Amino acid sequence: MTTTNTSTTAFADGSCLGNPGPGGWACIITDPTGTTRTLSGGEPDTTNNRMELTAATTALGAMADDAPAVLFLDSEYVVRGAREWRPQWERRGWRNANRKPVANADLWRALFALVDARPLVELRWLRGHAGDAGNEAVDRIARAEAEKVRLATVGVRA
Secondary structure: OOOOOOEEEEEEEEEEOOEEEEEEEEEEOOOOOOEEEEEEEEEEOOOOHOOOOOOOOHHHHOOOOOOOOOEEEHHHHHHHHHHHHHHHHHHHHOEEOOEEEEHHHHHHHHHHHHHHHHEEEEEEOOOEEEEEEEHHHHHHHHHHHHHHHHHHHHHHOO
């Protein structure tokens, strides 16, 4: 799928200060009319992978079900999970190759439900920190959200 002026384009990213630790996520969604929305948030005790999945599910949830779209992610974990690992997880009853429960299964199930409801959406991997303006923007916002959560939790612990 290629992006056109009739496609929604989105970027999503997650960040974690420590792993686990305070985390943030962000997505920027641009619809075919050029209207752009930025969504972001954070959690006090999370992992980078959970923040990546949260960013992706939030972006997908904000898109129309029946519109062509491309979601750009720098997380191989999310893209490979959606493209490659899902059938194996489902076949094994949500267990990985080592017969252990799939990490972040709650978020994976939410992501898959959103992907299934949006057959015209493509998840596309791009290299992080490679100069792509959309990816750099969500990276900055996700890190800022993680820092905001970190500062808030430092105040709570003091």
